[in-house]
Amino acid sequence: MGKTKHEGPMKLNKKPAPKLWASWAPLGLGKVKPKHIRDTMKTAWDNKDNLSYAYRILTQGVCDGCALGVSGLRDQTLAGPHLCTTRLNVLRLNTMPAIEDKWLSADIEQLRKLDSTELRKLGRIPYPLSRKKGERSFSRISWDEALSRIADKIKSIDKRQLAFYLTARGITNEVYYTAAKAARFIGTNNIDNASRICHSPSKTALKRSLGIGASSCSYRDWIGTDVLVFWGSVAANNQPVSTKYMYAAKKAGTKIIMINPYLEPSMEKYWIPSIAESALFGTKITDDVYQVNIGGDIAFMNGVMKHWFEMEREAPGSSIDRAFIEAHTNGFNELKQHIEKQNWKTLEESSGISKDRMKEFAILLARAKTGVFIWSMGLTQHRFATDNISQVANLALLQGFIGRKHCGLMPIRGHSGVQGSGEMGADPFVLPGGDFDEETTARIEKIWGFRIPTWQGDTIGQTIE
Incomplete structure (x- = not known):
């Protein structure tokens, strides 16, 4: 067997830290x-x-x-x-203060004239409200009455017809845990959350590929990695603080690549007010952008792998990490056979990226000793989302970008506290600290002191149907 890519002739060309200024226009005038x-x-x-x-x-x-x-x-x-x-x-x-009483006692049609932003600006709902069919306004009721109505309804129905759904931004782990415990105590496994919908393909694919359903690295690994790839993710808009991590990574010599159908302006250059040179001239973030077709990500990844396997025939061990593959993976031969059946014409048409451009990216990753792949809903909100993430994981496994410093796979989240939803059990497929299986169920029943329903809970989509 030939040498691994970390020992072979292809080495990452370590250049001086790149010039980070995005423009000579001071303060981003006209940008x-x-x-x-x-x-x-x-x-x-x-x-x-x-x-x-x-x-x-x-x-x-x-x-x-x-x-x-x-x-x-x-x-x-x-x-x-x-x-x-x-x-x-x-x-x-x-x-914000409580909403004024005049809005709650007013004709409901007055509220229907307002859009969502205007409704939020009215203030917080400070107490339980009731509006029965045919009534034109809301009426205030006590907490006792509200909770009694809910309890009476729950008592009267089959618990398979009861569901909990958590969606608010900023829910804490403690709230997720309490909700998961309360739902099972009442007698239902129908509990779901907004985070699972956003990143359920990530969890499924990562669990299948790596054995874990979450990120394999931390934000610290960005700073010092050779290549940082953002796939279907606009972190500069959705996680603006992350631009400081990107800035620190670029100063350490990291190449940042964006793969997205749309050339996102905020990922090309960004202004970070707490950093003098960036605040004045802006920071150039991405070193290269691959504008794939919508739905063309898998074809692009297949093309990159096809280049690696062709490079391997010419120089074994020069493009993939054979030592890592042999020690830590399975299914390599099946993947290789599948990729080699692909033809370049179809891959180029499907991905929207030329064969030569795919090769540029393939060589960049092959020469990198470390890499972190990041993605968001550009890959997960998709008919073939789980397959998207599985192929991203395959790219990382072929390069050995797992289990080492400055390496990893990271589904990046949009809201705070979302990772805890699954870990705390607010999900139909999991219980706190484990899957919805016999071993975890027995452990949690012992801790909680009551029996957990054995039937499989529904997702929010199934619940609505």
């Missing part, structure tokens, strides 16, 4: 860019009636902006404050 100062001032104005509480949330609370989960203004990875416009934009949801 599409975040308006940090404007948005910060707007947030202060929106929260002027509750500034002290808003300040406490920002400095003492856990961020409910995205899945990075910054605590206060800091995290465990990078020095300096972490505050993004996404977190500022949702701040008012926590500080």
